[in-house]
Amino acid sequence: MMRYDFLLVVAAAAAAAVPAQAANQLLFSSGGPDGRMASASGPAPGDARETETADDFVLGRASRIAGGQFTGLVPLGGASVQQVEIEFYRVFPGDSANPPSGRVPTRENSPADEDFAARDSAAGELSYRGALGNAPFTVANSVVTGINPLPGVFTGGEGAVTGQLLTVDFSFADPLLLEAGHYFFRPEVRLSDGTFLWLSAAKPIVAPGTPFVPDLQSWIRDSGLSPDWLRIGTDITREAPFNASFSLTGSAVPEPASWAMMIIGFGLVGAALRRKAAIA
Known part of the structure; x- marks a missing residue:
């Protein structure tokens, strides 16, 4: 016996x-805003042009992405969030035409031409909650409309901008399964007024963020430049590479x-x- x-x-x-698969474990974080850069990632009311900013992250093992958080800037007065869309991209040349068009300095280490997964609040695929900061927040430089192909890539940026912090928490209706690998994350926010500006985070990533190698940088494009992308800090402003402020939650898939x-x-x-x- x-x-x-x-x-x-x-x-x-x-x-x-x-x-056990713990719900809403932190899988990745780039850290909070550092006040250096604000880049457009969303449409402006009445403007058909779509502007997208993307930043990279790494998963060390297969994971189910359940949601996350990102932080940006909205006009003073607190514009309301009307729609949130999240897209995921592989690193170029995945999901891309190769060789590329030649309209930008390089596509090496950029997001792909096309996303491979997306979740949209308008389709009921994600829910979100936005929290506005109380005090005005000023960022040293911004990129909103100055997104040009060669030879007019360099603009230096559009200068300092002040607004209200907006932190968006989002949850997917169905978790997204991602294999271990290197990806780009792209949030897009439609506001009732003005354009959502995604805020930069420290580069290299510092605690309590999730440092990784190679940590690439934030890229941006609009409808006129698509499917190509430009490096915000290297091509457009020539200041230094930027990260963007976001985190992802979910659970690792057992081996x-x-x-x-x-x-x-x-x-x-x-x-x-x-x-x-x-x-x-």
């Missing part, structure tokens, strides 16, 4: 060794060995219970 009790203990321990251990553990538990029942 002691033999089967011991088998039960071993089997239960094997099953317990598989880590195949962990699944095998769990299956074996449950199998041993079942066999031991059947054996005990037969003896009884």
